[in-house]
Amino acid sequence: MKKILILGAGTAGTIMANKLRKALSRNEWEITLVDREETHYYQPGFLFIPFGAYTKKNVVKPIDKYLPSGITLIKKEISKIEPSSNRVLLADGEVLNYDNLIIASGAQIKPDETLGLKESLWRKNIFDFYTLEGALALHDYFSTWKGGKLVMAITEMPFKCPVAPIEFVCLADAFFTKKGIRKDIEITLVTPLPGAFTKPIATKMLSQVLQEKQINIIPEFYIEHIDNENKKLVSYDEKEVPFDVLTIVPLNKGADFIGASGLGDDLNFVPVDKQTLQHAEYKNIFAIGDAAALPASKAGSVVHFEAEVLFENILKAIKNQPLEAQFDGHSNCYIETGHGKAALIDFNYETEPLTGTYPVPGIGPFKLLKETRINHLGKLFFRWLYWNILLKARPLPVSNHMSMAGKKTIG
Amino acid sequence: MAEKTIAGVTVTVNAEGYFENPAQWNKDMAVEMAKEYNISLTDKHFAVLDFLRQKHLGGEQLTIRKVGTSGIVDIKEFYQLFPGGPLKISSKLAGIPKPVSCV
Numbered sequence: 001m002k003k004i005l006i007l008g009a010g011t012a013g014t015i016m017a018n019k020l021r022k023a024l025s026r027n028e029w030e031i032t033l034v035d036r037e038e039t040h041y042y043q044p045g046f047l048f049i050p051f052g053a054y055t056k057k058n059v060v061k062p063i064d065k066y067l068p069s070g071i072t073l074i075k076k077e078i079s080k081i082e083p084s085s086n087r088v089l090l091a092d093g094e095v096l097n098y099d100n101l102i103i104a105s106g107a108q109i110k111p112d113e114t115l116g117l118k119e120s121l122w123r124k125n126i127f128d129f130y131t132l133e134g135a136l137a138l139h140d141y142f143s144t145w146k147g148g149k150l151v152m153a154i155t156e157m158p159f160k161c162p163v164a165p166i167e168f169v170c171l172a173d174a175f176f177t178k179k180g181i182r183k184d185i186e187i188t189l190v191t192p193l194p195g196a197f198t199k200p201i202a203t204k205m206l207s208q209v210l211q212e213k214q215i216n217i218i219p220e221f222y223i224e225h226i227d228n229e230n231k232k233l234v235s236y237d238e239k240e241v242p243f244d245v246l247t248i249v250p251l252n253k254g255a256d257f258i259g260a261s262g263l264g265d266d267l268n269f270v271p272v273d274k275q276t277l278q279h280a281e282y283k284n285i286f287a288i289g290d291a292a293a294l295p296a297s298k299a300g301s302v303v304h305f306e307a308e309v310l311f312e313n314i315l316k317a318i319k320n321q322p323l324e325a326q327f328d329g330h331s332n333c334y335i336e337t338g339h340g341k342a343a344l345i346d347f348n349y350e351t352e353p354l355t356g357t358y359p360v361p362g363i364g365p366f367k368l369l370k371e372t373r374i375n376h377l378g379k380l381f382f383r384w385l386y387w388n389i390l391l392k393a394r395p396l397p398v399s400n401h402m403s404m405a406g407k408k409t410i411g
Numbered sequence: 412m413a414e415k416t417i418a419g420v421t422v423t424v425n426a427e428g429y430f431e432n433p434a435q436w437n438k439d440m441a442v443e444m445a446k447e448y449n450i451s452l453t454d455k456h457f458a459v460l461d462f463l464r465q466k467h468l469g470g471e472q473l474t475i476r477k478v479g480t481s482g483i484v485d486i487k488e489f490y491q492l493f494p495g496g497p498l499k500i501s502s503k504l505a506g507i508p509k510p511v512s513c514v
Contacts (some may be wrong), residue, residue: 192475222475222486236486236487236489237494266477266480267476295472
């Protein structure tokens with residue numbers, strides 16, 4: 001029996017398990033997943049929890065619910081990959097051998113790596129929405145908050161869902177407007193980037209959106225520490241931003257076992273070929289999704305597009321044939337802008353987000369880089385799509401390669 | 412793309428003044444470019460520039476964090492050496508492309 005081992009049963013691991021189980025003979029190939037979690041989280045939904053739009057039950061399912069039969073799921077902690085002996089060691093001493101390894105262990109927040117972040121104000125006046133607990137705690141806080149300075153801060157690139165902080169401030173604006181206390185609240189987005197987003201045309205559009213909503217942006221602010229006593233963010237060049245409530249994207253890192261295995265970069269993300277997703281030295285190792293160190297967004301849509309490529313490449317790799325499928329960096333993100341509207345961006349390694357229509361050129365129904373009601377409905381519909389189509393690797397009528405059709409090359 | 416004469420030598424730079432070809436760079440150019448930022452380069456500055464050039468030529472994506480763990484400077488010192496935008500300014504002075512943030 002030959003063995004494919006998948007580390008991580010999140011979005012990427014689950015999609016790959018579904019695709020590969022369908023394609024490979026059960027008499028020839030054993031497919032095993034390892035994940036320490038009991039729960040599969042719909043992470044894009046966390047953003048809506050602080051504002052009461054989603055509750056816990058919208059975003060959690062048992063981790064094995066979306067796995068096909070004929071897969072072994074081991075719910076244990078991973079301690080190390082030994083790539084030169086083709087095996088993985090688990091924390092309890094169990095050893096798993098593999099012929100091919102897929103690393104899909106994602107990215108985690110590391111609040112303890114920023115000075116002063118996990119101290120007296122943590123989950124009292126300082127929150128994250130990258131964990132269910134953080135999002136729920138913030139929901140409780142907002143339900144009685146009377147107003148003051150709300151700061152949304154990003155510690156460092158890269159992080160999961162790069163548009164989420166922009167969506168957060170827009171949703172906060174809408175939420176507090178509806179509550180009738182927007183005038184008592186100052187909303188500020190603090191980012192290490194030079195603007196609201198990394199790519200110029202989208203940054204321009206999003207900056208305008210934030211300006212219209214009277215949301216301040218403080219760019220190029222690199223957090224050195226958080227002063228708990230005086231409720232202030234302090235940067236490396238000694239600038240300060242005061243807050244009453246701080247929502248923060250803590251440092252994101254890959255799994256600790258990646259670092260312990262010597263397969264990670266300085267943030268424990270796994271460098272792989274940006275087109276084939278194959279490791280340069282160990283040809284039977286691949287990385288997908290947030291776990292991979294690629295110049296692409298860490299986002300669910302990216303995983304979906306990568307999965308098409310990785311699936312084809314694994315089928316070639318196990319037959320020792322040259323890999324042909326190439327990932328183009330395709331990313332597609334809905335950006336909630338509040339009041340029942342959303343914008344949409346579609347881009348890849350080479351092309352920045354442009355205006356136009358998606359996925360059908362000239363028709364849409366979605367409008368790129370424009371706030372519309374139908375984009376918002378698309379975002380909400382996506383949760384259904386995620387649980388019912390994407391995880392099970394059922395086909396979707398959109399290409400995994402980005403297309404220029406329907407895009408305007410002059411912003 | 413444009414041509415610019417720095418320290419008596421003509422080099423190719425982009426619209427923002429970043430080198431198109433790191434091989435055209437030399438230390439005298441760094442000294443002259445640093446004057447625009449009111450920085451006079453010390454050995455410490457040059458150690459950072461060397462680190463950046465090495466990493467860039469090795470194909471690595473550069474971040475402030477990476478410089479902070481280089482063993483040459485910590486992040487605070489990096490800001491003190493190149494006030495305002497340490498990675499952007501030091502990359503320009505090191506004759507390598509502007510660092511891009513990928514999302």
